Amino acid sequence: LVRFAKENRIDLTVVGPDDPLAAGIVDLFAAEKLRAFGPTKSAARIEASKIFAKELMRAQKIPTAEANTFSDSNEAVRYCERAKFPVVIKADGLALGKGVTIAGDPTTARSTIDEMMNQGRFGDAGRRIVIEKFLSGTECSLHALVDGNNYLLLEPARDHKRALDGDNGPNTGGMGAFSPADNWNSKLQAQFEKQIMARGNQFSRTSLSRVDNYQRRPPCAGV
Template identity: 45%
Template sequence: MDVLIIGSGGREYSIGLALKKDEKVEKIYFAPGNGATDELGENLNISDFNALADFVEANGVDLTIVGPEAPLVEGIVDVFKARGLTIFGPTAKAAQLEGSKIFMKNFLARHNVPTARYIETNLLEEAYKFINTLEAPIVVKADGLCGGKGVIIAQSRDEAKKAAGEMLSGNSFGEAGTSIVVEEFLDGYELSVFAICDGKDYVVLPAAQDHKRLLNNDEGPNTGGMGAYAPTPLVNDEIYAKLDERVIKPTLKGMEEEGMPFTGVLFIGVMVVKGEPIILEYNVRFGDPECEELMPLLKSPASELFYKAAVGDLKSAKIEFYDKYAVGVVMASKDYPYKSSEPAEIIVDDIHHPDLEGNAHISYAGVSRGEDGKLYATGGRVLVCVGLGDSIAEAQKRAYMLVGQVHFAGKQCRTDIAYQAL
C-alpha cells in the first residue's frame, strides 16, 4: 500500500513513523512534509488539491491521510471523493464542526450534547448583555479558524467586553472573528479524547492530556501545546461510557441525519466538572502534540485503522493498543510563541543508553533541511521528544532523557509535562 500524508508538522511526522513500521505500507509521500519527513518517505511540493489528486491517480496511491484542519475545511476530501479516491478525513460540510465554532455550538445544542451556556452573535451590544449575566472568568471565541489561538479566557467582565470588541471589529483575528461565541467558563480538568470514525462506527483512542501554557505549572501564554501524555489516569470507565452515550453516538447520528456523515478524527475537547464530561469544542483532526503520543501506543497496523475508517469498514477492524504510557515534550525555538527565531542547527547525540533504545524517539515538526544536508530548527515548535514506559513516571523519565540529547541554540521546553498525573 502507498500512502500520501497531507501536512508538515509533528502530527504528520508521527503518522508517517507509525506507517513506516507497518509491513503493508510500501511507500509514503508527504505534501509538503518538513525537513525530516524525507527520512520516512518522499516530500512533494504540491499544494493544489486537484494537482494532488492527479498525483495520487498517476502514482496509484491507495490512501490519503489529511493531517491539518485548513485543507479539510477548504474541501480537499470533496475533491478526492468526487474522483473516487480513498481519503481519510471529513468533507468540508462535516469539517464545519471545527471550521465554525458557532456551527459546532449550535449542533451540540440541537443534539443535546452537554456543553457550556453560550450565545453566538455578531452584535457587540448582545455580547455585552450576555457577559453581564456571567461570572468571571468568561470565554470569548472567534468563530473561524485561528490556528488554535482564537479563544480568550477573560479574567473580568471588562476584559471579556474588550476581547469581544476587538474580535468583532476585525482587529484580533480578521474575518475569523467577525462573529463570536461567548460562553460560561467551566471549572474542572481538561481532556483530549479522539474517536476515529467511519460515518457510523468508531474507535475511541486512549484519552490524552495536553499542556497548552508555555511555562511550568501552566503559567505564561497559551501555545499550540508544549507537551502531552496518554493515557491519562483522570479518565475512568464511567467517563468513557458517558462520552460514548452522551457525546459520540448522538454526534455521529446527528451528523448522519443532517446529511454530512462524519469520517475521520473527531477530537473532543472535554472538561470534566464534578465527574460529568462537558464538551468544550470539537476539532476534526488529531491534536498536536497528542498525536505524537497516541501513534506509538497503537499496536495494530496504522494502515488498517486509517484505511478501514476511510472506506466505511471500521466494523471489521481489530484495533489494539499497547498497555503502556507515552509522554511527549515539545522543544520550541527561543522566541516561541512571540515571534520567529533565527534558524539553528539541530544536533542529536548518539543514543547509547539501553533505556532509550526502542523506548524513545523524536517526532520532528518545525524543521528544514539546509543545503549542507543538516537539519535546522526553523519553526516555533521544533520537535517532540517522546518516551514510552510501563508507567507515566517511566515514560516521562525517558522523554526527558531524550530531551537532554537534543541541542540547538535557544531551545526551550517545560520540565513538568504530565505533572497532573504524577
C-alpha cells in the same frame, strides 16, 4: 494535490491540517475517486465553526457549557457587563488553536472582543464569537475513528494549551501532549459513549471531543 496524487499513484492521503479539511479537500479527492482520510467539508464544520459545534451539541443534547453567540461587538460587550467572570471568549472560525481567551474581568473581555471582531485579529474567523461559561476542571481529548455507522475510540490524551507556569499565559494551540490521560477512567468513558457517541454520527473518518471533568458529568468543550 489531486494531480500529484494521480501522477504518483498515491493510495491514501491523510489530511492533517484543519484548513484544507474545512475547504473540502476530502470531497475533492472523492470526486476524483481518490482515497483521503479525513472528514468531508460538511462534517469538518464541527471544527471549523465553534457556533455550529455549539448548536450541534445543543440539538443532540450533548452536555456543554452555557454559551451565547454574537455577530455584533457592542452586543457582546453589553453581555459581558452583566456576566459572571471568568468567561471564555472564542473566535467562531479556525485560528490555529489560538482563538480562545479566558477573560477574568470586563476589561480583558472588552479588549478581546475588540481585537477579534473589530480589529480583525483572526480575520473572518473572529467576525463572530462565542462567549461561554468558564468550566473549572482538567481537560481530556478523545479521538474516534468513525465510518458513519461504527466507531472505535482511541486512547485518551491531555495536551498543554496555555503558556507560562501555572497556566498564566495565553493559549498556544498545544505545547505537547501525553497519553493515556491520568484523569480518565472506565466510568467516564461509559458516560461519554452514552451521552455523545451513541447519539449517531454522520461525521465519517475522524471525530474529536474535548471533555472537561467538571462536577459529576463531563461537559463537552468541543466536538
